Every structure is written in structure tokens, then in C-alpha cells.
Amino acid sequence: MLAILRNRTYRHLFAAQVIALLGTGLMTVALGLLAYDLAGADAGAVLGTALAIKMVAYVGLAPVAQAFTDRLPRRPLLVGLDLIRGAVALGLPFVSEIWQIYLLIFVLQAASAAFTPTFQATIPDILPDENDYTRALSLSRLAYDLESLVSPMLAAALLSIISFHSLFAGTVVGFLVSAALVLSVRLPGPQVGPQSGPRRGVWDRTTRGMRIYLATPRLRGLLAINLAVAAAGSMVIVNTVVLVKAGFGLAEPQVALALAAFGAGSMIAALALPSVLDRLSDRPVMLAGAAVLVIGTAAGVAAMGSYAALLALWLVLGLGYSTAQTPSGRLLRRSAHAPDRPAVFAAQFALSHACWLICYPLAGYLGATAGMGPAFMAMSLIGAAGLGLAWRLWPQGDPDDIGHDHAGLPAGHPHLVAHGANGRHHHPLVIDDLHRQWPVWRAS
Known part of the structure; x- marks a missing residue:
């Protein structure tokens, strides 16, 4: 897996991702503690609202930002967005009112809504080989897990000598x-010129990724898996601080340790996935990960009895979380031509976070009003709905070489000539200007 780090460009980008996520992980711990400091036992509801605002920024702005930035030079764009995020994070230690948390989180995540899809769409251009890209996805998943594992451990160590307000400085750095x-x-650079297709209007560029995404069966299945991931993940991210501090009466370092257990499970799965995906296709692996999340979330009711049981459950949920999510980049890459990849990555970013937008406030509200037991069960049921939809929407075998024709194309059109037929023909298919709908396919 580490062999791909010989590529200097990818190595630097991976290091940038790791370091930025370490800082973001410190902010996640500090934000939870800040919410508890301001709201006490209602911290879950406050944090759930703050994270819902983050999701609103992601869902509403990612496709629009991509439409306006898809032809801008990537390096200055990414650097500028990093500087904006650092400047906003600098203001978080001075927050004294809950509404200030909400405002700063929106501005910070608006910049992230432009940064993350651009960053993700750059990696397949740097690593065009499928095996290299698969390993890059696993390394990327490990980087995200550092936010859940190393950052809380670092936060626990720092909290013994500094106040949690100082943790925000790590985000800025x-x-x-x-x-x-x-x-x-x-x-x-972004695809321009003859290979990029016609120059499109802003509305077309804004909606193109969504149209490709929602017309592709495997990506509709991915959206349903995103719902199962969000249902389980929201219980961990929103309610860990309440479970540990209000439920078990423990201190801040134990909050960090619980989040680290979740990250450890996710990291174990990410390390194992490259070899698993060499032998199995994406669909059964991702469905299995989603099933672990559904069962594990239901088991949360039993884990409320002891801190040790909670740690074990968070470890299992981390395993399912990474297994269900990590291969998604492979699906996105297979499902679009290179010029359309930034738009499709932006669509995944927005639609997956729409699922979090539903689940974050629901997990916080149910935990604060109905209790943690009903919250666990409700989020498990939502995850089960996502798993069932994914099973239904994503065909077994995941075919993309499907017989189809083009009734509107004239005989002799270059596309028909290239595939050796003026009528029905086969080729690996993605949604584009010539293929606006997925052909009907039935297993033989």
C-alpha cells in the first residue's frame, strides 16, 4: 500500500490531508467540549445543530462551488481555501455564545464544501492506475481515521496541561x-480544451454531477449506503460526549478515548480493505459494512451499561464505517468520464452530507429528549432502511457493458462507427451527453 507514496505529488497531498485532518480532529474534540461548557447536558442537541449547519453548507454549496471552480487552477484554489479555513478556526477559541458557534461553523464548512471535492477529484488524475487508486483510497480512509484516533489521543494528552480552548490552535496550524x-x-489542471467537451452554462455545470449520479444504479445504491453510514456515525459523533460525561460521569480524556476506539476500528478495516477488494467486488463488501453498522447501532442499547462495552461497540462501528465507505471513490471513478469527475465527486459530497444533515440533528434531539436507548433504535431503523434500499437499487454483478442503441443518432455518427454498429451495440457505459439514461439490464 505504501508504495504509492513514491509518487511525490501524491505523497505531498497525502501529508497535507493527514495534517489538516489532525487539526480538524482537535477541533472536533474541542467543539464538543465547548458545546458542553456552554449548554451542559444539552450539548448533544447543540452539537447536533452545529453539525447540521455544517451539512447545510456542504449540501447547498458543494455543487455550486464546483460549477464555478471547475476550470480554475487547482493549486491556488486549494491553498486559498486552506487559508480561509485557518482564519475562521482562529476565531473559535473566542466563542462565548452558542450562535457564534453556528456562524463560524457555517463559514468554515462553506470553504470545505469547495475544497474537499476538488481535492478528491485530483487524486485519480495523479494515480490513473486502478490498483494504485484503490490503495490511495485506503490511505485516504486511514487519514480520516487519524481524525478519530490520533487526534483524540493527542487531545487527551494536551488536555492534561492546557484548556480545551487552546486545542483550536492545532486546527489553525x-x-x-x-x-x-x-x-x-x-x-x-482541470480538463479544458477538446477533451473537456463543450463549454457549459452555470446551471448545467451545477446540476450535471447530480444528474450523472442519480441516473447511475451503483451510485443510487451508494447514496442508500451513505444513509446507513450517517445513521450510525451520527450516534458516535453527536452523543459520545453526552454518553461518557453525563451517562457514565467520566471526564474529558475518556471522551477522547471513546472517539479513538471508533477511529481504531475504522483504521483496522482500512488496512485490510485493499487485499479484500483484490478478491471481492465493491458491492458485497460495502453492503456487509452497512449491515455491521445497522446491527451495531441496535446493540447500543445494551452498551449503555458500561464504559468498556461502549468502547467495544465503538470499535465495531468503526470497522463497519470504514468498510461501507472506503470503496466509494472506486464507484465514482468508474461512473464518469474524467472531465465529469469533479462534478460527480461534488454530487457525492453533497448527497452524502444530506444524509448526515438528516441524522445529525435527529440523533442529538432524540438523545436529549427521548433518551439514548430510543435514539439508538431509531438510528438503527434508519440504517436498515438504507441497507435495504442499497440492496434493491444496486444490481448484483454491477454491469456496465450493456447492450443499447441510440435512436436519435444518424447512421455514420462517430460514436456508432467507433463501436462497430449503427444499431444496438455494447461498450463500458457511463452517463454522458450520448447516454442520458441507464439501459434496462436483466440478469441472465
């Missing part, structure tokens, strides 16, 4: 170092 590392390499 992370964004600044990330910007410096991106600046140190040359990135492939």
Missing part, C-alpha cells in the same frame, strides 16, 4: 501546513 504542502507540488 493544520490548515497552514496543509496549504504549504499543496503549494510545494504541481497539480494536474
Whole structure:
């Protein structure tokens, strides 16, 4: 897996991702503690609302930002967005009112809504080989797990000598170092010229990724899996601080340790996935991960009895979380031509976070009003609905070489000539200007 780090450009980008996420992880711990400091036992509801605002920024702005930035030079764009995020994080230690948390989180995540899809869409251009890209996805998943594992451990150590307000400084440093590392390499530019297709209007560019995504069966299945992931993940992210501090009467370091257990499970799965995906296709692996999340969330009712049981459950949920999510980049890459990849990654970013937008406030509200037991059961049922939809929407075998024809194309059209037929023909298919709908396919 580590062999791909010989690629200097990818190595620097991966380091930038790791360092920025370490800083973001410190912010996640500090934000939870800040919410508890301001709201006490209602911290879950406050944090759930803050994270819902984050999701609103992601869902509403990611496709629009991509439409306006898809032809801008990637390196200055990513550096500028890192600097904006660092500047906003600088203001978080001075928050004294709950509404200030909401405002700063929106501005910070608006910049992330433009940064993350652009960053993700750059990696397949740097690593065009499928095996290299699969390993890059696992390394990327490990980087995200550092936010859940190393950051809480680092936060626990720092909290013994400093106040949690000082943890926000780590977020600022992370964004600044990330910007410096991106600046140190040359990135492939956005697709322009003959290979990029016609120049499109803003509305077309804004909606193109969504249209490709929602017309592709495997990506509709991915959206349903995103719902199962969000249902389980929201219980961990929103309610850990309440379960540990209000439920078990423990201190801040134990909050960090619980989040680290979740990250450890996710990291174990990410390390194992490259070899698993060499032998199995994406569909059964991702469905199995979603099933673990559904069962594990239901088991949360039993885990409320002891802190040790909670740690074990969070570890299992981390395993399912990474297994269900990590291969998603492979699906997105297979499902779009290179010029359309940024739009499709932006659609995944927005639609997956729409699922979190539903689940974050629901997990916080149910935990605060109905209790943690009903919250666990409700989120498990939502996850089960997502798993069932994914099973239904994503065909077994995941075919993309499907017989189809083009009734509106004239005989002799270059596409028909290229595939050796003026009528029905086969080729690996993605949604584009010539294929606006997925052909009907039935297993033989």
C-alpha cells in the first residue's frame, strides 16, 4: 500500500490531508467540549445543530462551488481555501455564545464544501492506475481515521496541561501546513480544451454531477449506503460526549478515548480493505459494512451499561464505517468520464452530507429528549432502511457493458462507427451527453 507514496505529488497531498485532518480532529474534540461548557447536558442537541449547519453548507454549496471552480487552477484554489479555513478556526477559541458557534461553523464548512471535492477529484488524475487508486483510497480512509484516533489521543494528552480552548490552535496550524504542502507540488489542471467537451452554462455545470449520479444504479445504491453510514456515525459523533460525561460521569480524556476506539476500528478495516477488494467486488463488501453498522447501532442499547462495552461497540462501528465507505471513490471513478469527475465527486459530497444533515440533528434531539436507548433504535431503523434500499437499487454483478442503441443518432455518427454498429451495440457505459439514461439490464 505504501508504495504509492513514491509518487511525490501524491505523497505531498497525502501529508497535507493527514495534517489538516489532525487539526480538524482537535477541533472536533474541542467543539464538543465547548458545546458542553456552554449548554451542559444539552450539548448533544447543540452539537447536533452545529453539525447540521455544517451539512447545510456542504449540501447547498458543494455543487455550486464546483460549477464555478471547475476550470480554475487547482493549486491556488486549494491553498486559498486552506487559508480561509485557518482564519475562521482562529476565531473559535473566542466563542462565548452558542450562535457564534453556528456562524463560524457555517463559514468554515462553506470553504470545505469547495475544497474537499476538488481535492478528491485530483487524486485519480495523479494515480490513473486502478490498483494504485484503490490503495490511495485506503490511505485516504486511514487519514480520516487519524481524525478519530490520533487526534483524540493527542487531545487527551494536551488536555492534561492546557484548556480545551487552546486545542483550536492545532486546527489553525493544520490548515497552514496543509496549504504549504499543496503549494510545494504541481497539480494536474482541470480538463479544458477538446477533451473537456463543450463549454457549459452555470446551471448545467451545477446540476450535471447530480444528474450523472442519480441516473447511475451503483451510485443510487451508494447514496442508500451513505444513509446507513450517517445513521450510525451520527450516534458516535453527536452523543459520545453526552454518553461518557453525563451517562457514565467520566471526564474529558475518556471522551477522547471513546472517539479513538471508533477511529481504531475504522483504521483496522482500512488496512485490510485493499487485499479484500483484490478478491471481492465493491458491492458485497460495502453492503456487509452497512449491515455491521445497522446491527451495531441496535446493540447500543445494551452498551449503555458500561464504559468498556461502549468502547467495544465503538470499535465495531468503526470497522463497519470504514468498510461501507472506503470503496466509494472506486464507484465514482468508474461512473464518469474524467472531465465529469469533479462534478460527480461534488454530487457525492453533497448527497452524502444530506444524509448526515438528516441524522445529525435527529440523533442529538432524540438523545436529549427521548433518551439514548430510543435514539439508538431509531438510528438503527434508519440504517436498515438504507441497507435495504442499497440492496434493491444496486444490481448484483454491477454491469456496465450493456447492450443499447441510440435512436436519435444518424447512421455514420462517430460514436456508432467507433463501436462497430449503427444499431444496438455494447461498450463500458457511463452517463454522458450520448447516454442520458441507464439501459434496462436483466440478469441472465
